[in-house]
Amino acid sequence: MPFEHDSIISIVRNACKSASEYPWIELKENNADPQQIGEYVSSLSNTAALYRQNYGFMIWGVNDSTHKIVGTQFYPEKKKKGGQSLILWISTLLKPRMQIYFHEVEIENEHIVVLEIAAANSVPVAFSGTEYVRIGTNKVKLMNFPDTERQLWAIFSEKSYDEIIALDDLNNDTVLSMLDYRSYYEKLNERPPSSEKAIIERLIDEKIVIRNNTGSYGITNIGALFFAHRLSDFSNLARKAIRIISYNGEGKAYSSSREVLLDKGYVNGFEDLITYIYGLIPDIEDFSEPIRKDVPVYPEDAVRELMGNLIIHQDFFMRGTGPMVEIYKSRMEVTNPGAPLIEKDRFVDHSPVSRNETMAGLLRRFGIGEERGVGFDKIVIQTELYKLPPPEIIAYSTHTKVILHIHKTFANMSKSDRRLACYYHACIKWVYNSYMTNASLRERFGIEEKNKSMISRLLKDACEAGLIKINKESLAEKSRKYEPYWA
Numbered sequence: 001m002p003f004e005h006d007s008i009i010s011i012v013r014n015a016c017k018s019a020s021e022y023p024w025i026e027l028k029e030n031n032a033d034p035q036q037i038g039e040y041v042s043s044l045s046n047t048a049a050l051y052r053q054n055y056g057f058m059i060w061g062v063n064d065s066t067h068k069i070v071g072t073q074f075y076p077e078k079k080k081k082g083g084q085s086l087i088l089w090i091s092t093l094l095k096p097r098m099q100i101y102f103h104e105v106e107i108e109n110e111h112i113v114v115l116e117i118a119a120a121n122s123v124p125v126a127f128s129g130t131e132y133v134r135i136g137t138n139k140v141k142l143m144n145f146p147d148t149e150r151q152l153w154a155i156f157s158e159k160s161y162d163e164i165i166a167l168d169d170l171n172n173d174t175v176l177s178m179l180d181y182r183s184y185y186e187k188l189n190e191r192p193p194s195s196e197k198a199i200i201e202r203l204i205d206e207k208i209v210i211r212n213n214t215g216s217y218g219i220t221n222i223g224a225l226f227f228a229h230r231l232s233d234f235s236n237l238a239r240k241a242i243r244i245i246s247y248n249g250e251g252k253a254y255s256s257s258r259e260v261l262l263d264k265g266y267v268n269g270f271e272d273l274i275t276y277i278y279g280l281i282p283d284i285e286d287f288s289e290p291i292r293k294d295v296p297v298y299p300e301d302a303v304r305e306l307m308g309n310l311i312i313h314q315d316f317f318m319r320g321t322g323p324m325v326e327i328y329k330s331r332m333e334v335t336n337p338g339a340p341l342i343e344k345d346r347f348v349d350h351s352p353v354s355r356n357e358t359m360a361g362l363l364r365r366f367g368i369g370e371e372r373g374v375g376f377d378k379i380v381i382q383t384e385l386y387k388l389p390p391p392e393i394i395a396y397s398t399h400t401k402v403i404l405h406i407h408k409t410f411a412n413m414s415k416s417d418r419r420l421a422c423y424y425h426a427c428i429k430w431v432y433n434s435y436m437t438n439a440s441l442r443e444r445f446g447i448e449e450k451n452k453s454m455i456s457r458l459l460k461d462a463c464e465a466g467l468i469k470i471n472k473e474s475l476a477e478k479s480r481k482y483e484p485y486w487a
Helices: 005-017 034-050 086-092 146-156 172-178 181-187 196-205 221-227 270-278 300-312 357-365 375-385 415-431 438-445 449-464
Strands: 025-028 055-060 100-107 110-118 130-135 138-141 165-170 209-211 217-220 242-247 256-262 283-286 293-296 324-327 331-337 392-395 399-405 468-470 482-484
Touching: 005 055, 005 100, 005 110, 025 034, 034 055, 034 086, 034 110, 034 130, 034 138, 034 146, 086 100, 130 146, 165 172, 165 221, 172 196, 172 217, 181 196, 181 221, 196 209, 217 221, 221 357, 242 270, 256 270, 270 300, 300 331, 300 357, 300 375, 300 399, 375 415, 415 438, 415 449, 415 468, 415 482, 438 449, 449 468, 449 482
Parallel strands: 025 055, 242 324
Antiparallel strands: 055 110, 100 110, 130 138, 165 217, 209 217, 242 256, 283 293, 324 331, 331 399, 392 399, 468 482
């Protein structure tokens, strides 16, 4: 069944709100060339499958640069090709045949057209004999990108990335020499059995290892990624090693002072990762205790959560790229492959959406990563406790970046930082069944009561920006409570 009218409007508005164009959504104004539309149907159907979306969409009436509603002069029911209606002409050239739907709605008094396209299922969708896909925001022939084609077929096989074999046809001695199985038992507070056979059987139960019909063994991607002594021993996974770079200044133009590639698995190398990062980030003097001491500029709990997210949420099917931590003088940037699967302003208090649910579940058992759906909440809470600027999320078409900034006074924060901190504070209060107030926001920033007027101005500004709203039961100015816009 096609989407309902209200759902189509919601899809358009969400596409407009996104800072970058989703790979499975194409924005147009008036381009109505039938051949191009047919190619986009193939491209968006296959790309939706790549990103594990159920549908792709082509939207007319939205500017693809500004994402503003501009309206369109395209009316699909009036468009003909070869004497046929546009939708019939496109449908007859699709293989396999699939249902597509045009929707016409009015938004902000402008005519909008949306083409609803089901994601490819079991085989790539071709138009006029050619299969297309989107790489970034470009429509290209699938055959010219063999890695992407293999990724698509892997998805169609309904085999998750973690189950794919990283290295096959091994004997039990080789398996146990390549995997840090002792770390597996340590993380679970268990003692390894004395029998190698019992260890292998346990790893098979966890899908870390598989047994072949020939009696040999294979190490799965999840086994290698989590417990490899050296990821470089697995040729297809070498680029998944976490790269850590520290710079002498504020940009990449500065020569890096130190760089390392963490070649261990994510689980057995996790504590080494944290230790290495904290050896690179600067300290500040803490005067809150009678004895002065140096403390890291970033809270450890926030950094641990960021590293857990870096592992869990990356798109492992992306080739030639891997997770990266970059440490500058005033910020730390954590980048992982894969566009976010939810809107970046809903990272707080959103139902968890994961590309790698099996991996996420296993990491939680090992004490890496927070309970479902509260990991980013914890990062925000920690930055508030440290009086840091809010964590910044940048969503690209192929990557996601989260930035932690060192401490800044309220006066030195940018207007956008103040707004975002205000919004996140409202979100966290809502998560804990409370409301943001002028007093709670002053506490978050470390502002004295005599300066509450500047916080009042910030609250007004955040309301006007559509980030927060006044609780309808507390309209009186002196007792106002605020909540996130989506509450």
